[in-house]
Amino acid sequence: MRKIILLPLILFVLLLGFLAIGLRRDPHEIPSPLVNRVAPPFSLSTLQPEQALFSPEAMRGKVWMLNVWATWCAACQEEHPVLVSFAQEGLVPLVGLSYKEVQAADAPEGKPFTPEAKLALARQRSLAWLRAKGDPYSLVAMDLDGRVGIDYGVYGVPETYVIDKQGVIRYKQIGAVTPAVLAEKIRPLIQELNRS
Amino acid sequence: MGATALLLALLMSLAGFCLAKEAVEIGEEPWVEARMLKLSEELRCLVCQNETLASSRAELANDLRVEVRNLVKQGKTDPEIKDYLVARYGDFVLYRPEVKPLTWLLWFGPFAVLLGAAGMGWLYLRARKRHTARNALSAHDRARAEQLLNPVDRP
Numbered sequence: 001m002r003k004i005i006l007l008p009l010i011l012f013v014l015l016l017g018f019l020a021i022g023l024r025r026d027p028h029e030i031p032s033p034l035v036n037r038v039a040p041p042f043s044l045s046t047l048q049p050e051q052a053l054f055s056p057e058a059m060r061g062k063v064w065m066l067n068v069w070a071t072w073c074a075a076c077q078e079e080h081p082v083l084v085s086f087a088q089e090g091l092v093p094l095v096g097l098s099y100k101e102v103q104a105a106d107a108p109e110g111k112p113f114t115p116e117a118k119l120a121l122a123r124q125r126s127l128a129w130l131r132a133k134g135d136p137y138s139l140v141a142m143d144l145d146g147r148v149g150i151d152y153g154v155y156g157v158p159e160t161y162v163i164d165k166q167g168v169i170r171y172k173q174i175g176a177v178t179p180a181v182l183a184e185k186i187r188p189l190i191q192e193l194n195r196s
Numbered sequence: 197m198g199a200t201a202l203l204l205a206l207l208m209s210l211a212g213f214c215l216a217k218e219a220v221e222i223g224e225e226p227w228v229e230a231r232m233l234k235l236s237e238e239l240r241c242l243v244c245q246n247e248t249l250a251s252s253r254a255e256l257a258n259d260l261r262v263e264v265r266n267l268v269k270q271g272k273t274d275p276e277i278k279d280y281l282v283a284r285y286g287d288f289v290l291y292r293p294e295v296k297p298l299t300w301l302l303w304f305g306p307f308a309v310l311l312g313a314a315g316m317g318w319l320y321l322r323a324r325k326r327h328t329a330r331n332a333l334s335a336h337d338r339a340r341a342e343q344l345l346n347p348v349d350r351p
Binding site: 004033 | 242243245255256259260263282283284285286287288316320
């Protein structure tokens, strides 16, 4: 009988524990079902008009990173210097995915963009940004309408994927890559993946 | 029923507002719109997490509604469309999580707690009944107790 009296207290402490864990978690970080799946295929124009279409297939046999960004994204501005210095290490190729650089609202009143005009404007803006802030990317694929973003489960830029030699997504960073994330998660993972 | 209809009308007007921005024609095929809307009400917007895809005005919600509309037009079934989104964004997009081993605790946990509480209540009542039966007063004790309690009224 005595022990049963303690039960509500134990349950309450348990509940407090769950709430404490819940409070420390960032509700915006939703675990991606794509981790440990093959990176969805796509084929997109890149930043350079003369360059061929880019497809993740081209990166087979290499460990690489895909960084989803846009010039309008505030967190990308914070993230950018971190990526630039990371790229200088030359550890892995970093491919950019320019996500919806030109929004429908950018179009002059009543005149929606043609796909060509949209691509040209997106390239122009992205290039200017990279010229001013430094270019960490080995290439940038242009996801103008966000369709590839949907396949990759992108819901808030910036997002970064680490992809292994077999083309499988091994890690997804939601939100900006920070020096701490690089040190604790990404660098150890890349070292492990490069060894295999 | 009236409230539901009103809510639906409100959601529809909101959806129309958002879609106007992308210049996507609405009501072109009413059955497509109706199914898209019905599905969107069961899907969560990942940007503003307490809103459905139908009511959210986030850019991504807009894109996903366009995506759902396209899938409906392609003749995909509702489970197929939900699977399509779950494969990309995880179970979190579903307002009503699927019943599977991982979500058993979520679905059946409250009933398990209720059953447990009922069981404990039953055990407690049984123990109390036994206790009172064992310690029942004899006729002599009862008479004495009554005498002590009402010494004046009962001479």
